[in-house]
Amino acid sequence: MLCTYGESGPFKTISYQLSSIYKMEKPSKEPETKSERVSKLSGMSNGLKRTISGVLLSALFFTIVYVGVPTIYTMYLIVQIKCFDEILKIGYSMKKVQEIPLFRTLNWYFLVVANYFLFGETFISHTQVFIRKYYVLEALASxxxxxxxxxxxxxxxCFxxxxxxxxxxxxxxxxxxxxxxxxxxSVQTYMIIQVMFEGIIWLVVSLWLVILNDIFAYLFGKYFGKTPLISLSPKKTVEGFVMGGLSTFVLGVLISYLFCHFKYFVCPVKYEEINGEIVHFSNCTPSDLFQPIPYQIFNTGISLNYYPFMKHSLYLSIFASIIAPFGGFCASGFKRAVNVKDFSDTFPGHGGFVDRFDCQFLxxxxxxVYIMTFVEHSDVDEIFxxxxxxxxxxxxxxxxxxxxxxxxxxVGAVK
Amino acid sequence: MLCTYGESGPFKTISYQLSSIYKMEKPSKEPETKSERVSKLSGMSNGLKRTISGVLLSALFFTIVYVGVPTIYTMYLIVQIKCFDEILKIGYSMKKVQEIPLFRTLNWYFLVVANYFLFGETFISHTQVFIRKYYVLEALASxxxxxxxxxxxxxxxCFxxxxxxxxxxxxxxxxxxxxxxxxxxSVQTYMIIQVMFEGIIWLVVSLWLVILNDIFAYLFGKYFGKTPLISLSPKKTVEGFVMGGLSTFVLGVLISYLFCHFKYFVCPVKYEEINGEIVHFSNCTPSDLFQPIPYQIFNTGISLNYYPFMKHSLYLSIFASIIAPFGGFCASGFKRAVNVKDFSDTFPGHGGFVDRFDCQFLxxxxxxVYIMTFVEHSDVDEIFxxxxxxxxxxxxxxxxxxxxxxxxxxVGAVK
Known part of the structure; x- marks a missing residue:
């Protein structure tokens, strides 16, 4: 999982709670399966495998991000549909409901309606240029x-x-x-899309922070880990947790520094009509957050650029390494509640979409919420x-x- | 109930559905209780009693409306808390959950958080004058x-x-x-409060329409009803349904006409600081909706005032008499699902808060939604x-x- 360190440090009580629940829920008569034994023996390499494929998945994500905004939209739509499907299926198996004609269709219908409403709201507030071009869209928006x-x-x-x-x-x-x-x-997907419209950098950096924390907590734990963190997960160590967190802070800031150089990432997503064609306009004057400020290192004469965005990325990384794992944690609790190991087996060795995106969503x-509260985002544009x-x-x-x-x-001062 | 005509006309299929469910759910061995037999014998006067006490309750409501906006706020908060309590209790009895320490507390905590969020949003967007006066409020708003x-x-x-x-x-x-x-x-209460801020008239007229439809459908059904509407409820007649609807259209328009004369009702709710005191400012220039348009009756020389708001009230009354009963309908379906007669016995003979407010909420x-879509509401103020x-x-x-x-x-044309 992308946030295996969710059960560490401050969450000890809850972990203990869940572990006791887990022990109660899992009947002792169930024998250890062969694959479980194999996975125990090759535990380390399995973890590495998961990290590697995690990186590959991330690479796929960044390709998608690079292709453009509609692809990101589509990706999150697919993720959302798969997550809905996985949790709904578990809901059905929990209730042991017999087949009722139209009932499943109706559940999906509600998802479509929720998406129509929420995505519509984003679309209307952000892509006026499309809407004004087509009469049908204008009517739908009104x-x-x-x-x-x-x-x-x-x-x-119908229900x-x-x-x-x-x-x-x-x-x-x-x-x-x-x-x-x-x-x-649906609401979380809507919030993700809103983050994207503030500038793709927010989306990409947030995602990277979760991934970095996962990889480095794992690597430090493996090579330097001595002190076990909690009895529930013997593989997790204090060293992994602390060093993983620190690496996330440092690397997160570095990554932010890199992304700050590209207008494609730092400009709010905007569509404009240029020569009759509607294009993703990524040639803004970056806001103050992304303007370099020269910073002298101890009077050595060496000057480095500092971007105010890096401060925000630091706060986000604190959340990513300490709090975000709770997303995976709720998912784990739920999985234990319904006695399943993973939400599905879409990604072999990784589980389903929910297993993969739980921390990301959170x-x-x-x-x-952070952007809306603490960042002077493009209010003027929004109101305009x-x-x-x-x-x-x-x-x-x-x-x-x-x-x-x-x-x-x-007013007189305005040109 | 305030919307006893929910099971009529176009809803025949669903009524039939529910009636068959009801028959299945209610075990035949359960004997008719004494109070049920008494209530059958004195059915008519019971209905009248309910209508009268309905009117009394409405009178209480209008007193509350007249006292002022904070009282309306408080009333809806109480209604909401009682509704939450009633449905939650049924949820508990359904799941047959043993007592878990803190679990009920946590449910209420979530209600408080939802209210804090939603009421806060309204408060922030509508009462800037309060917020700017107190530093604490300003911080909370930010x-x-x-x-x-x-x-x-x-x-x-905690969960x-x-x-x-x-x-x-x-x-x-x-x-x-x-x-x-x-x-x-919570979300519906939030929407009600939003309606109120557009002008108290919207709240009051909507409420009256539901009450009028209930009373007149009952009265016409009682005195002129011959053709039974559906087998499920022998007391409901086609005459009651049709004439009730027509009365609602006519009386709704008349009531709207009356309310259009009072600035207290037609002005959007606004707070202003006058001589250091914060007061509900109800002295606006009414919008075009509430400006009288003289209307000549067939060249007779007699001229009547027509308010554009009356047109909107007509559309609302169509919803009130044909669609709103579905609110009560969902509630009925739910009650049958969990085998209870009423949500609680707060109002003797009427059931609980949910029984009373189901149609009102819808x-x-x-x-x-109607105001936001079809009425040119105070957009300019909102953005300002x-x-x-x-x-x-x-x-x-x-x-x-x-x-x-x-x-x-x-721009030159602006003074």
Whole structure:
């Protein structure tokens, strides 16, 4: 897993809790399987294998990022669908529900509606240039919330029509399960996409931080680890945890430094119409966060560039190495609750999409909240996009209000 | 119930569905209780009693509305807490969960966090004047989302620590149930409060429409009803349904006409600082929706005032009489699923808060979506409030952007 160090240090109590639960849940009569014994013997190389394939997966991710924004969109859509599928399947097996016609279809319908609503909201607020070009999109954007409400309501009506006599409790229970999933998965995907629009760098650095922490905690633990961290996972050591964290801080800052040089990464994602074609406009003047500040090293005459973004990356890395593992932790707890080892076997040796993206999701959600709270993000642009949706008369009313509020003196200074 | 006509006309299939479920769920060996027999005999007067006490409850509501906005806030907070309590209790009885220390506390904690987040969002966007007056509020507003995220995350960590060996499945199941409730109850309350800020008239008229439809469908059904509507409820008649709907259209328009005369109702809720005191500012210039348009009746010389708001009230009344009953309908389905008659016995003869507010909630949610989509609501104000949160430099940048976008000609026309 990408965040195997979730069960360390400050989480000892919870780990203990979970370990005792796990011991209770797993019947002792279940014999050790052959593959489990093999995996124990080749434990180290298995870990290395997982790290390598983790890096390969990440490489795939960065290729996707490099190809462009619509590919990132598509990737997160696939991840989301697979995660929904995996958890939903477990929900079904938990409730031991017999096949009800249309019920699974309805669950997927709710996912589509949630996506229509949430992705639509992003699309409307960020890609005005597309929307103004096509009449259909303009109409859809104007009635977006109303259409979403109707679609959702239609789903509820369908739900009422397919209630089945003796299954009604499980059906309501599964309906709440679906809603919980929508809240967890769709809303988090929406938050990830929002992070991307602030600048691809936020997405990429956040992801790297989680990966780096995983790799280095593993490597340091393997080669220098002596003091066991908790009894639950004998492979985890204090050395791995501490050094992994420190490496993440240092390497995270270095990586941020590198990415700060590329406008493709630091510019907020924007679409503009150039010569009749709609293109991803990545030629902004980078905000203050990404402007180099020369920094003299102890009067040696050697000067290095420092980017204010690096400070933010440091805070993100603290979260990545100490708190993000909780994402995987909740997932582990859940897996133990329903007695499964992995969510699915999509990635051999790694489990399913949820096993792979649990920490990422939490990390991105944190990044989103962090940006909205502590980073002076492109507020002006955001509000300006809203202004463009008003009528001319309203825009003028607004202009007059603003002029009045700013006062003549300030306004006079504007060219 | 305030929306007893939910099981009529277009919902026949679903009603049939539910009736068959109901028949299956209710064991035939359960004898008719004495109170049920009494209630059957005095059915009519019981209905009248319920209508009268419904009107009394509504009178209480309008007193609350008249006292002021903070009282409305408080009322909806109480309604929300009671609804959460009632449904949560049923959830517990469904899962047959033994007492786990802290688990109930944690559910309430999540409600508090959801409220903190959602009510906070409304508070921040609508009551800047309060916030700018107190330093603590200003700090809370700036870090609002971050604090909410941390509080929610803390709740999840607590959840992990109180997992109990053999109850872990039920615990996860209840967690999803809690989240479902938060989504249904907190989010809907949030939407109701948003409706109120657009002008109290929207809240009051929506509520009246549901009540009117209930009363008149009952009265017409009682005195003129001949054709039974569906076999499930012998008391419901086609006459009641149709005439109830028509009465709602007509009386809804009349009521809207009356309310349009009071600035307290038609002005968006706004707080302003006057002589150092913060007051609910209800002395706006009403928007075009509430400006009278003289309307000549067939060249008779008699002229009546028409308010554009009346058109909107007509659309709302269509929803109130045809679709809103579905709110009660979902609640009925749920009650049958868990084999209870009412959610609780807070109001003797009426059931609990959920029984009373099911249709209201749905109606308000519709009103919210309707306003956001079809009514040119106070967009300019809303965006302007956002501008006030920016720094002076950002406001100037914005001003310059807007000036440039509007073009010199238009800007010149502004005084």
């Amino acid at each position: 009635y977006h919330r109303f259409i979403s409400f109707c679609l959702y309501f239609l789903g509820l009506i 009422m029509t397919i209630l089945r006599k003796k299954l009604i409790r499980q059906q309501f229970s599964l309906l709440s399960w679906t809603h919980f999933l929508l809240m967890i998965i 990390m991105m959600t944190f990044a989103n 996009r809203k202004i463009l949706t008003l009528t001319d008369a309203q825009q003028l009313e607004f202009y007059s209000l603003l002029k009045h509020s700013l006062g003549e003196q300030l | 870090y609002h989302r971050f604090i909410s995220f941390c509080l929610y995350f803390l709740g999840l960590i 992990m620590t109180i997992l109990r060996k053999k109850l872990i499945r039920q615990q996860f199941s209840l967690l999803s149930w809690t989240h479902f409730l938060l989504m249904i109850i 109606m308000m949610t519709f009103a919210n 409030r956002k501008i006030l949160t920016l720094t002076d430099a950002q406001q100037l940048e914005f001003y310059s952007l807007l000036k440039h976008s509007l073009g010199e000609q238009l």
